[in-house]
Each structure stands twice: as structure tokens, then as C-alpha cells.
Amino acid sequence: MKILVPVKRVIDYNVKPRVKADGSGVDLANVKMSMNPFDEIAVEEALRIKEAGNAEEVIAVSVGPAKAAETLRTALAMGADRAILIETDETVEPLAVAKLLAKVAAEENPGLILLGKQAIDDDSNQTGQMLAALLGWGQATFANTVTVEAGSITVARDVDGGLQTVKLNTPAIVTTDLRLNEPRYASLPNIMKAKKKPLDTKTPGDYGVDITPRLTTLKVAEPPVRSAGIKVADVDALVEKLKVLGVGA
């Protein structure tokens, strides 16, 4: 079985994002970027499945600017076998990404596509689900544990009340949640070896996919600054305040 792992280059999770002065989006100039953390978990899970002998090849794929090649190199340094960059400088929405991934899937015939449940930049949480719909494959989102058997994959999903276990026939789509695993760090020699692993560069045009956005962003704004709290003298005063604010009974 092949495993396809889509990875996205996003603003680093340690960086405090700044909104552009004109409100058109987040300022990404000279900002540190790295692999979406949920995608790192997906790469890790794919590698573990391969290391357990349940997959032969792990292919990382990214849709984004030329610099997304660095993100793919990270996946290769972790242990992915090869990578595909679908290069575009345009904004790509989840539907466009899902369409491109569906085309890649048609070429590569993976038994499993492992995605992050969402990307930490736009938090859409849509690509995996849309891809499943486009391909007509079974899906398990928010994976907490993944167990691969011949012809099927059992996934325990993080749901509000606890864990829900589902069984999928392959090929299937799984999206990762935070508790699935702790991704490895690429060892330094593997960082260098990754430079020699194959990385194919394509364009959305190569796949005949129209990636024109369907949505228009009107305005991006900073979240409102939280105003300072007040101290109340005792519990009675607290209850009084809550009543005034209309909180509670």
C-alpha cells in the first residue's frame, strides 16, 4: 500500500500573526513558516505504518508557492520516500486543494490518504472531508489511533464524549488529531539525505484543475483586545455582577 500525505506550509505556530495594515490578510513577509503541526502528525503516522510493515511508500504532496518545497523537504527528512509539489502563488481554498489531491490520488492509487484535520492558518477543517466526497472513499476524521489491517483501517476518533471507533475499507481518508502521536524530529543526517530524495514539481494546470477561489475575503481584523477585569469584594458581589450581566439564573 502507498500512503499519500498532503502537507501545508503555514505560519509557524510560535509566531504571533500580524494583520496587514489594509486589513487584506495576515502579514507573511519575513515571517517564519513551517509545516502545519497536524500534517507533521500525519507524516509521523504514515511513517509508523510503513515501519510496521503495513505500507511500502510514503508520498508527501503540497500545494503552494515554491517555498513549500522546504516543507516537503522536512517531510522527506522525517522519512517520506518522495514528494510532489504542486506549485502556485495563488490563494488555494480547501475545495481546490481537494480537487488537486483527487487527481494525484488517481495517478498514485494510494491505499490511504492521511491529512491533518485542519491547517492552523485558516482552521478550515474541510480538505479531508471534501477529498473523501470527491473520491467516494470512506473517511475517519480526528483520528486518535489508527490500526491498519489487510484491506481495512480501524480508527478511534476523538469526539466530544470520548472515542468513537470506526472501520474503513481501503482506500480511505483519515485526518489526524493532536493526540494521535508525537512526531519525530528529523535527524541531522536525514536532513541532508532528504536533499537527494525525488521531488516532482507540477502546476495546477498539469492536472487541469481550476483553482480560482470561490470565496471573497472582505476584511481581516485582529481579535478585539480583552479589556482588564475587575475585582469584586466577595461572592455576593460576584453573584450580583453576574445577574447584572445576565449570566446564570
Added chain:
Amino acid sequence: MTDFDDWRARSPFYDESHEALAQSVRRFVAREIAPYIDQWEADGELPRDLHRKAADAGILGLRYPEAYGGHSEGFDIFHGMTQTEELAAVGAGGLTASLMTHGIGLPPVLALGSDALKDMVAPPVLAGEKIIALGITEPSGGSDVAGLKTRAERVGDHYVVNGSKMFITSGMRADWLTCAVRTGGAGAGGISLLLIDIDTPGVTRTRLDKMGWRCSDTAAIYLQDVRVPADRLIGPENGGFIGIMRNFNSERLGMAMGCCAFARVCLKEAVQWAQTRETFGKTLVKHQSIRIKLADMARRIAATQAWVDQCAWGLENGRDQPADFAMLKVQATQMLEIVAREAAQILGGASYITGSKVERIYREVRVNAIGGGSEEIMLDLAGRQLFGGK
């Protein structure tokens, strides 16, 4: 707000491969070091296990020959510098000193040792299974290396060693000691290097408690009638001094880079504090005198880093002069001294309480200024080389 590691992005010496390495080492530090460093500082030493983990991550072997389990292909000197920077991020100099002691203990073996010696020593050291330390300094003094007193007498196919070594980093845990001994007459021409098995009868050691670098085990090592096989001689007899000296440039460069990295940690803590701590109705950073202090710290760090990078480039490209490394080390330690002081000043009382990185780095200023060649000796050496005079 500035990012404290974005200076590399503006430097001609660093590219995305250095950034990839930084990310990897950073994750190693966050996972395998940061949660435990306070405990190790209290313990007075690093666990052996850490050496193995660091070897697996590629950290111990960076820029050592592939043949011995190192990783040299594709790595330049700035990858080494990047690693130094990331290891410094926990703000505990003892970590690098002790985890990377092979950085001073192993190069003489690799440069001068016989093939048999290299094959025996390098692979287990780079795999994190064995620890190698360097023994130059003696109780009678460290600055005057050419005057060292520990004697090794050739008796048949052995040397018999008598003397003692002082302030030896990783000395309590070391398996091997790359040890400077006197085999000939007075002065630099009578010094040899011997690889001593710490298990040999006659070797005893005492732990030394310290102002800083507490997670690094520092030892006094006593050698009494220690019989060392003659084939453990590293390089020619009475030719050890050169082996000691050739180590120094890269050691001093590494220490200077470490000082820049620790200074950046101090600056970062000071800035974060200044942006949140309020006095007289506004945050510290809004007081002009504090802003000026911060900019002054940043200025000193940036200037020193620029010279560090230039010297590193020179070393890699054969366009270096030894005097530069001696002066660079002084520049860096004096820079760190001022930056650590100013950071502590900005943190106020908090800097005096155990737990801040600034408190620890402040305690480590002196070891940088003294160890690996003290400031007076460095400047005297540079002056002699550049301007003559005995």
C-alpha cells in the same frame, strides 16, 4: 516584535538547510532537554542516556567524518554554529560544555592518532556510548600550558604517568581522557598527548562544585603510577603541543558563538519582561532608558556575531589568522558580561531568584571569560602574534 532567531535569515552565511537543522535541534531540545535541565543542574551531571539520544539525532556526530559514524556530507561550519545556537536556547552552558566535551577531547585523536586509536575511540564516542574528556589544565595552572608538570616515563611498552589534572569537564563521567603529559624536557617541546583509560588502576577523581555550568560534571583527576600502553600515544612523542594548539581556534570560535547565543537568550528574556512589567504606570520598555539598554544589548550582540561569522568563514576557507580567534573570544565574553548584566538589571529582583535563564547565564559569564584561555592570555597572545615582542 522581533523574532530572536531571524538574524540568520538576513545573513549571507545561512540558508534554509541551516534553518532545517535549527528546527530539528530545537525540537530535540524542547523534548529531550528543556523539561529536565533544572533537574540535571541539581544533579550536577547529565544522564548518559542523553548522549545516546543526541547521537541518534545526529547532534554528537555533526561535522565529524562519516567513516566514524559522523555526519559531514553537506554540512558546513555554519551548521555547527546553528547547532550551538539551538543548544544554548535552554540557557544552561553546562549542557553544551558537557554533552559536547568530545568537541575538545576527540579532535586531537582524529588529527594525530594512529588508525587503530581512531577506530577504537571515535565510533563509540560519536554514538554517545563513551565519553571522552580533555586534560590539559593542572592544579599548578592552566594558562601556561607549556609549563605543565604531569610526567609520563617510558618503561618498556608502557608509559607510567604521575601528576594531576584540574577543572576537567565531564571528568567524573569520562571513560577516556585525552591527556597532556611531559615526556621530555622543559617547555612546549617536551609535551605529549596520551589517551588514558579512566578505569586504569591509579586514576582517582573528585567532583568539583561550581558557580555555574552545574549540569556539567567537573573533576580533579589524580594520576598515580598509571600504566598506559605506549600505543595510546596520540601523535609523536614530544609532539603533543601542536595537537593542543590546533584545537584552540575552533574551540574559541565555538565559545564565542555560544556567548552570542546566550546573550540572545538574555536579550529575549529582558525584552519579554520589559514588554509586560509595568512601573510608574507604563511598561518598562516604554521608559526611554530601558529601551536604550535593550538596543545597546542588541547592538553589541549583532557586532560580535558579525565577527564570529566572518572568522568562521575564514576558518572554513583557509583565510583565518589565529590572533583573530583569541581576540574574538575576548570580544564575545566581554559582550556577554555586559549583556547578562543589563538583562539582570532589567529583570530586577527576578533575575536574582533561581529559575530565570538570566540568573543562570549571569553565573556562567566567568567560566567563558576564563576557561579555554582567559582574557589576559588571549589578548597577550594576539598582541604577540600581531605586533611582536616576547
